[in-house]
Amino acid sequence: MSRRRGVGRAAAAHLATAAWALAAMALLLLPVESFPGGGLVAQLFPWGPDKLVHTLLFGGLALLASRSLRLLGAPAPLALAALAATAWGALAELAQRLVPGRAPEAADLLADALGAALAVAAAALREARPAAVSRPRRSQPALARAARAERDAPGTSSRTAHPANE
Numbered sequence: 001m002s003r004r005r006g007v008g009r010a011a012a013a014h015l016a017t018a019a020w021a022l023a024a025m026a027l028l029l030l031p032v033e034s035f036p037g038g039g040l041v042a043q044l045f046p047w048g049p050d051k052l053v054h055t056l057l058f059g060g061l062a063l064l065a066s067r068s069l070r071l072l073g074a075p076a077p078l079a080l081a082a083l084a085a086t087a088w089g090a091l092a093e094l095a096q097r098l099v100p101g102r103a104p105e106a107a108d109l110l111a112d113a114l115g116a117a118l119a120v121a122a123a124a125l126r127e128a129r130p131a132a133v134s135r136p137r138r139s140q141p142a143l144a145r146a147a148r149a150e151r152d153a154p155g156t157s158s159r160t161a162h163p164a165n166e
Contacts, residue, residue, distance in 0.1 A: 010071040017064040021088055024057040028092045028108075029099050051111040054089070059115035061085045066123060078120040085116035 066081035074080055089112025093104035 010068075013064070013067045013071055017061070017068045020057075020061050020064050024061055024088070025092050025095070027053075027057065029095055029102065051107065054108050054111035055115035055118070057115065058085045058089050058112040059119035061088065062116035062119040063123060066120060078124055082113075082116040082120045085119075086113045089113065089116075 062081045062085040065084050066077045069077035069080050069084075086109075089109055092112075093109050096102040096104050
């Protein structure tokens with residue numbers, strides 16, 4: 001049963017990666033005129049909001065790809081995911097040559113690579129972070145026994161054991 005659940009989880013991760021990659025490609029191949037609020041967006045982001053979109057799209061793609069690669073048992077899944085996302089970005093830029101009104105830009109590819117690199121760097125830092133040290137939780141009966149033992153310990157009165165009684 002657990003093997004089935006693992007296969008289902010892996011299939012879902014692969015499907016999410018493929019869907020994100022296809023959505024990113026579709027968005028990047030749409031004509032510029034099809035995006036809403038072109039004039040307003042240009043006023044709000046004079047440096048070009050598309051670079052932020054590229055960074056976020058390909059950062060997300062790299063994270064999803066790293067999960068898929070990890071589930072497949074690939075070596076160095078974070079590095080492979082960053083390379084794969086950047087390669088997908090390069091393919092998207094080349095494909096834009098086929099769409100009227102679109103042209104490949106080196107700055108877009110740079111934003112794709114930056115998004116992938118930032119995403120896998122954040123994932124690597126998260127993986128490298130030591131696990132939080134926590135004490136095992138006590139059950140309610142164990143807590144009650146500990147409270148009674150503390151209250152009944154020699155040298156303590158019931159008044160000092162319960163600050164609410166002061």
